[in-house]
Amino acid sequence: xxxxxxxxxxxxxxxxxxxxxxxxxxxxxxxxxxxxxxxxxxxxxxxxxxxxxxxxxxxxxxxxxxxxxxxxxxxxxxxxxxxxxxxxxxxxxx
Amino acid sequence: xxxxxxxxxxxxxxxxxxxxxxxxxxxxxxxxxxxxxxxxxxxxxxxxxxxxxxxxxxxxxxxxxxxxxxxxxxxxxxxxxxxxxxxxxxxxxxxxxxxxxxxxxxxxxxxxxxxxxxxxxxxxxxxxxxxxxxxxxxxxxxxxxxxxxxxxxxxxxxxxxxxxxxxxxxxxxxxxxxxxxxxxxxxxxxxxxxxxxxxxxxxxxxxxxxxxxxxxxxxxxxxxxxxxxxxxxxxxxxx
Numbered sequence: 001x002x003x004x005x006x007x008x009x010x011x012x013x014x015x016x017x018x019x020x021x022x023x024x025x026x027x028x029x030x031x032x033x034x035x036x037x038x039x040x041x042x043x044x045x046x047x048x049x050x051x052x053x054x055x056x057x058x059x060x061x062x063x064x065x066x067x068x069x070x071x072x073x074x075x076x077x078x079x080x081x082x083x084x085x086x087x088x089x090x091x092x093x094x
Numbered sequence: 095x096x097x098x099x100x101x102x103x104x105x106x107x108x109x110x111x112x113x114x115x116x117x118x119x120x121x122x123x124x125x126x127x128x129x130x131x132x133x134x135x136x137x138x139x140x141x142x143x144x145x146x147x148x149x150x151x152x153x154x155x156x157x158x159x160x161x162x163x164x165x166x167x168x169x170x171x172x173x174x175x176x177x178x179x180x181x182x183x184x185x186x187x188x189x190x191x192x193x194x195x196x197x198x199x200x201x202x203x204x205x206x207x208x209x210x211x212x213x214x215x216x217x218x219x220x221x222x223x224x225x226x227x228x229x230x231x232x233x234x235x236x237x238x239x240x241x242x243x244x245x246x247x248x249x250x251x252x253x254x255x256x257x258x259x260x261x262x263x264x265x266x267x268x269x270x271x272x273x274x275x276x277x278x279x280x281x282x283x284x285x286x287x288x289x290x291x292x293x294x295x296x297x298x299x300x301x302x303x304x305x306x307x308x309x310x311x312x313x314x315x316x317x318x319x320x321x322x323x324x325x326x327x328x329x330x331x332x333x
Contacts, residue, residue, distance in 0.1 A: 019284070019285055020287075021285055021288065021289055025289070025293075025294075026292070028285075028287075028288050028289040028291075028292040030273075030284075030288050032273055034272075034273075034274060034284055035187040040160025045283070045284065045285070046285065048283050048285075049267060049284065049286055050285070052282055052283040052285065052286040053286050054287065055288060056240055056241055056286075059240070069285065075319075
């Protein structure tokens with residue numbers, strides 16, 4: 001079998017973004033990173049990831065919106081923070 | 095060259111030396127592909143089936159929004175598309191997930207096998223039935239299981255299948271997939287996969303690092319993933 005590969009280049013010019021997740025369950029460091037065209041795509045990935053995590057929480061009946069995702073470059077510089085709250089809108093009354 | 099394939103078949107039934115020679119004679123061109131290379135596109139007319147010699151390839155379908163659902167992983171020794179022998183065109187794509195080497199088996203050679211080797215033909219039919227069983231298991235995961243159970247089931251399945259072809263080292267095996275690949279297998283997102291991998295690690299079930307997966311607690315992992323290997327039919331069967 002071939003050697004482990006790192007984030008791959010699928011769509012031409014790309015950069016590696018690390019999307020670290022932090023919420024009530026703890027901190028999940030993204031050591032591997034993802035190859036994405038730009039920071040806006042990384043933010044879209046973060047939003048999509050948050051919604052995926054929340055959807056499972058919803059099925060269990062407890063949604064934790066206190067978390068956040070840090071988008072960092074390979075040197076560890078944090079480029080953007082995406083709070084879970086930014087990923088959804090809630091309607092709580094009539 | 096086809097040792098993994100023979101191991102896979104012989105884990106299920108006897109393959110005579112004449113049948114083994116018939117398989118060897120059916121092998122055509124050998125090709126190598128880099129990771130991410132689409133080997134076969136849905137809808138293209140095929141005159142050969144593709145046997146994986148080493149690496150990992152997948153069957154997948156694209157979605158309009160750019161998403162992708164991987165529907166099965168293939169390991170060394172598998173035919174990625176024995177079903178193209180009868181279907182002629184695939185309803186899904188086939189892509190290399192790692193660098194890989196494949197053997198092309200022309201359909202006319204498979205036809206000769208069906209004409210001269212009825213038992214081997216039944217054994218190949220059996221293997222496509224096992225592929226269907228794997229699809230059913232993934233369907234259950236995707237439709238009903240939560241994230242941690244989906245990953246647990248996948249990691250148990252890969253261990254069982256790689257063990258058959260001699261590619262495990264105890265409870266450890268090479269799984270050179272990215273979080274994005276695993277997300278595409280399990281209907282999750284890379285972030286969700288990363289968080290779920292952390293949960294598996296914290297529960298003392300699995301470590302996944304640098305493309306190597308180590309199962310720390312097989313019973314625990316199998317329980318979380320509701321893994322019952324009977325759907326892989328890894329047992330002596332008289333087909």
